[in-house]
Amino acid sequence: MRIKKNEADPRVIRTRRLLQDAFASLIQEKDFESITVRDIAERATVNRATFYAHFVDKFELLEAKLTESFMTIINHRISGHEVLNEETIQSIFLGVCDFHMSLSTMCQRSYKSLGPVFEIQIKEKIQATLLSFIDKDKMLSSPNAQFLINTASIMLSWGMYGAAYAWNNEGRLMSAETFVKQTMPLVMNGAKELLG
Numbered sequence: 001m002r003i004k005k006n007e008a009d010p011r012v013i014r015t016r017r018l019l020q021d022a023f024a025s026l027i028q029e030k031d032f033e034s035i036t037v038r039d040i041a042e043r044a045t046v047n048r049a050t051f052y053a054h055f056v057d058k059f060e061l062l063e064a065k066l067t068e069s070f071m072t073i074i075n076h077r078i079s080g081h082e083v084l085n086e087e088t089i090q091s092i093f094l095g096v097c098d099f100h101m102s103l104s105t106m107c108q109r110s111y112k113s114l115g116p117v118f119e120i121q122i123k124e125k126i127q128a129t130l131l132s133f134i135d136k137d138k139m140l141s142s143p144n145a146q147f148l149i150n151t152a153s154i155m156l157s158w159g160m161y162g163a164a165y166a167w168n169n170e171g172r173l174m175s176a177e178t179f180v181k182q183t184m185p186l187v188m189n190g191a192k193e194l195l196g
Contacts, residue, residue: 012054015044015046015050015054016054016064018044018045018046019040019041019044019046019051019054019055019061020061020064020065020068021044022040022041022043022044023035023040023043023058023061023062023065024065024106025043026039026040026043027106028106032058032062035058036058037051037052037057037058040058040061062118063118063121066103066118066121066122067118067121067122067125069099069102069103069106070095070099070122070125071125073095073098073099073102074092074095074096074099074125074126074129076095077091077092077094077095077098078091078092078095078129081133082133083133084130084133084134084194084195085195086184086188086191086195088133089130089156089184089187089188089191090180090181090184090187092126092129092130092160093160093163093164093180093183093184093187094176094177094180096122096126096160096161096164097164097167097168097176097179097180098176099122099164100164100165100167100168100169101168101172101176104168119161119165122161123154123157123158123161124157126156126157126160126161127153127154127156127157130153130156130157130194131149131150131153134149134153134194149194152190152191152192152194153194155190156187156190156191156194159186159187159190160187163183163187167179
């Protein structure tokens with residue numbers, strides 16, 4: 001059974017960082033499927049009980065690592081943006097491309113199998129990021145407005161994720177900047193309801 005820990009405790013933060021760093025180094029050496037909790041604990045120089053006090057299993061550790069990595073990239077890209085406009089959407093899209101490049105570099109051996117594993121969580125983070133720029137009064141103006149904004153944000157987040165995944169998976173035939181610039185007209189067609 002996992003012990004509920006104080007997430008702000010420096011020891012908890014340090015131990016979680018040790019485990020995530022150990023995992024990050026192992027994923028560069030081995031396929032995700034062949035990494036065990038014992039491998040992670042040994043690399044982090046902690047025991048398995050300590051691992052289980054912080055994570056249920058290696059999947060939860062992977063999810064935490066990917067989510068943290070994704071949000072760091074996105075927050076860097078949208079820093080300074082205050083409203084949802086074409087430039088903000090372009091920055092988010094570039095962040096999604098950055099994330100896929102980072103993931104495929106970090107997990108060279110497992111990228112194709114790992115990409116889809118946490119696809120839903122990453123799409124939800126993209127959607128939440130888009131919605132964070134939407135005026136709450138606009139969301140609450142009517143049930144229909146809320147439905148359309150929510151649906152548009154889902155379509156946009158899924159489209160950006162899928163396009164960036166395909167771009168990376170197909171060998172990045174052009175830079176992320178060129179790819180995003182060329183595909184922005186398509187993205188903006190899907191964003192009309194959000195920009196309203």
